[in-house]
Amino acid sequence: MAVSSEIQAPRSGRVAPKYTRHGSSRGNFEMLAWLFMRVSGLVLVVLIFGHLFVNLMVGEGVHAIDFGFVAGKWADPFWQIWDLAMLWLAMLHGTNGVRTIINDYADKDGTRFWLKTVLYAATAVIIVLGTLVIFTFDPCPPNAAAELLPSFCPAP
Amino acid sequence: MSKTPAGTLYRGREGMWSWVGHRVTGVAIFFFLLVHVLDTALVRVSPEAYNVVIATYKNPFMALLEAGLVAAIVFHAFNGLRIILVDFWKKGPKYQAQLLWGVVGLWVLVMVPFLIRHLTLAFTGGH
Ligand code: HEM
Ligand code: HEM
Numbered sequence: 001m002a003v004s005s006e007i008q009a010p011r012s013g014r015v016a017p018k019y020t021r022h023g024s025s026r027g028n029f030e031m032l033a034w035l036f037m038r039v040s041g042l043v044l045v046v047l048i049f050g051h052l053f054v055n056l057m058v059g060e061g062v063h064a065i066d067f068g069f070v071a072g073k074w075a076d077p078f079w080q081i082w083d084l085a086m087l088w089l090a091m092l093h094g095t096n097g098v099r100t101i102i103n104d105y106a107d108k109d110g111t112r113f114w115l116k117t118v119l120y121a122a123t124a125v126i127i128v129l130g131t132l133v134i135f136t137f138d139p140c141p142p143n144a145a146a147e148l149l150p151s152f153c154p155a156p
Numbered sequence: 157m158s159k160t161p162a163g164t165l166y167r168g169r170e171g172m173w174s175w176v177g178h179r180v181t182g183v184a185i186f187f188f189l190l191v192h193v194l195d196t197a198l199v200r201v202s203p204e205a206y207n208v209v210i211a212t213y214k215n216p217f218m219a220l221l222e223a224g225l226v227a228a229i230v231f232h233a234f235n236g237l238r239i240i241l242v243d244f245w246k247k248g249p250k251y252q253a254q255l256l257w258g259v260v261g262l263w264v265l266v267m268v269p270f271l272i273r274h275l276t277l278a279f280t281g282g283h
Contacts, residue, residue: 007171007242009249038243041236048233052226057270061277062222065210067203070196087193094186101179122190130193133200141203148203 033096040093047086071139071150080134087130095123170253174235181232188225219278223271230266234259 056062073079098119106112140153198206212218238255242248248255 007249007252009246038240041233041240045233045237048229052229056222056226056277057273061274062214062219063277065213067199067206070199070206090185090189094182094189097182098186101183126190126193129197133193133197137199144203148207 037093037096040089044086044089044093047082047089050082051086067148068150071137074134074137075139075150075152084131084134087134088127091123091127091130095119170256174238174256174259178232178235178239181228184228185225185232214278216278219275222278223274226270226274227263227267230270231259231263234262 055065058064074083099116102112102115102119106115139150141149146153195209198209213222235256238252238259241255242252
């Protein structure tokens with residue numbers, strides 16, 4: 001018999017209540033997570049491609065990156081918001097993706113629980129740290145060698 | 157494809173390999189991002205600390221790793237758009253395999269100019 005490689009389109013999202021596998025307490029979380037992966041993916045294409053283009057392709061590319069380069073970018077709220085959105089969306093998208101993978105491969109309840117606990121802890125630390133770095137950044141730290149600082153810093 | 161077990165629509169074909177590729181690149185990018193936020197956080201330690209660490213990114217060996225990272229993210233991004241099309245576009249499921257060749261084509265189209273520019277910069281010191 002000929003085997004067709006065509007994959008059928010998913011059917012309607014509405015599922016009769018008697019077929020849902022979980023009580024109402026879990027609500028629509030998995031569906032929202034599924035949707036979030038797609039929406040965040042669309043936005044991330046723009047944010048990450050823009051990030052890579054500006055940091056690797058323009059001017060001297062990676063050679064231009066140093067403290068002064070970062071200070072110059074984050075002096076502009078446009079790049080602060082850009083990086084903030086990229087940080088949050090990429091971390092939440094990546095964390096949810098890794099959560100799916102843990103659910104797929106870790107069979108034991110205990111293993112799954114601990115892997116996810118470590119995952120969520122790492123995610124929380126990185127998101128908080130990255131956010132603080134963007135908003136507490138000081139482009140002209142005192143006692144730093146002037147030649148390392150961006151040109152707009154007041155002369156010491 | 158004679159090795160394909162009879163009766164499977166999926167195993168060993170475009171759908172499976174794109175799924176494997178998407179999963180591997182997704183995890184790799186995730187771990188890169190954890191390290192990347194940490195190295196960027198060095199701007200809060202001191203300009204010297206940041207510059208010293210970033211300087212290690214500028215040698216030709218690291219340029220190859222960066223190229224690998226960009227190759228992974230460009231594949232994941234385009235294949236992610238393919239997944240979105242398969243899910244939301246009426247004809248997406250029917251053309252999922254052709255869409256994958258579109259992903260591969262676009263990937264080559266983006267990677268060739270990127271590699272020329274990035275490796276030129278890396279191996280000439282940016283001058
Ligand atoms: C080799 C490629 C890359 C280089 C050279 C690079 C370089 C940089 C630099 C210089 C910064 C400082 C701020 C700025 O320039 O906007 C930064 C921040 C950032 N990058 Fe990248 N990047 C690369 C790839 C990526 C990728 C693939 C992602 C996403 C998955 C990413 C996500 C971020 C985020 C979220 C921040 C903000 C970090 C924070 O909040 O502290 N970068 N990157
Ligand atoms: C560049 C834009 C991106 C797009 C368009 C995109 C798109 C997608 C899509 C559509 C999925 C499938 C979700 C599902 O099967 O329900 C996915 C999964 C995933 N993504 Fe992304 N993504 C992007 C960036 C990223 C980044 C930056 C990371 C890492 C920080 C990442 C990590 C993952 C992981 C780990 C998975 C799970 C893979 C699996 O379950 O096999 N993605 N992505």
